[in-house]
Amino acid sequence: MCTGYQAARKAGGAFVTKTMKIAWGSLFVGILVLGIKALAWWMTDSVALYSDAMESIVNVATAIAALMAIRVAAQPADATHPYGHHKAEYFSAVLEGVMIVIAALLILHEAWQSFANPRPLDAPLSGLAVNLVASVINGVWCWILLRTARTERSPALAADGKHLLSDVVSSVGVTFGVLIAIMTGLPWIDPAMAALVALNILWSGWHVIAASLSGLLDESLPEDILVELREVISDQAEGAVEAHDLRTRQAGTATFIEFHLVVDGAMSVDDAHVICDRIEAGLLERVPDCVVTIHVEPEHKAKHSGIVVL
Known part of the structure; x- marks a missing residue:
């Protein structure tokens, strides 16, 4: 019988340097964007911007989980793990999907509270401008994550990138929603946009979990x-x-x-x-x-x- 055991050892560590750098970068970007979005929410008291900031908290938590998973997955095959530690990344992706779902439920709760008790927005245009800066940063980093995930075949980075993409889409929707609320003077539009953001996050979380489970179940190549x-x-x-x-x-x-x-x-x-x-x-x-x-x-x-x- 001919085997590729040495290849299993090499596969564990060949990609570690680049993916680890990207994982650390995700953590830094997540903390930076969280701070900017929290500032935008504080300036406006908008529940839609609150939902955007809440999603950034998930980004930070999942960046930490991805970083830990990549460190474990990079360990070479050994006597107790002869096939390597690669599946650790899938556990990170499943955790990320679960946290996305939890964040979406929290946002839905806050949106319902705001819908039942609408409140006017404070300094909405300034807050939107601040939030836009965070969206641009997220958009650039999302592109870097997805490109690296494809070249390095990293499930953890792919899950992080897909979640960040949903965050960018949500931020664009929030911006338009808050602008419409300002122009029409209808306060219920703000929590309605937050609810739509939550549903988008739920959809993203489901796809992340489903993709990770396929890997854990040893899915065949296409x-x-x-x-x-x-x-x-x-x-x-x-x-x-x-x-x-x-x-x-x-x-x-x-x-x-x-x-x-x-x-x-x-x-x-x-x-x-x-x-x-x-x-x-x-x-x-x-x-x-x-x-x-x-x-x-x-x-x-x-x-x-x-x-x-x-």
Whole structure:
């Protein structure tokens, strides 16, 4: 049997420097934006701006959770965790989704209280200007997070970026809502916008949780990538009889690929290993840092199905 155990160790630490820097940056940006939005709320007493500030509290808390998860996930494989610690990021993403839902419920409660007892806004234009600064900062950082999450394949950063994107959308909606409330003189528009923000946050939280659960349940790679992997195995397995029972799973930044390779029963171990190395090199070219496990079997184990060797 040929394995990629060393690749599992490398996959644990190859991405740590960049993602850790981004995670620390998220914490700094979250605290900065929280302060700016809290100032905007204090200036206006707007429940919609309160909802915006409340979401920033979640941003700070989840940035801390993501930072801790990335530190754990970056640890290399060891004797007690031979497949690495990559799934720690998924737990962070689930926690973030739960906290998003809690924040949304708190905002809905505050919106209802404000709707039942409407109050006029104080210095609304100045508060909106301050809040706009926070929205711009969030927008720029959201773009950085999502781009890094794609290149580094980090579930924690992806969850953080998606939540921040919902925060930017919410802030834009809040700004327009408060402006409409100012122009029309209708105080109920302010809590109505807060309620819409809460519903948007709930939707975002659900998607974050659902995506994280897929990772925790060892979801396979997408079908289009599986097709490419089969082609790579077929092209690089010259000398073997067939390959079957291909299985894949993702755990944070790591991708695990496993299958059975049938060879002539008289083939030497060295020759079989050469074929395994060739296949593994091809798979690594298609999926960098993947961990490949190949079960070599004699010809009488052939199933006459699966991947045809060219």
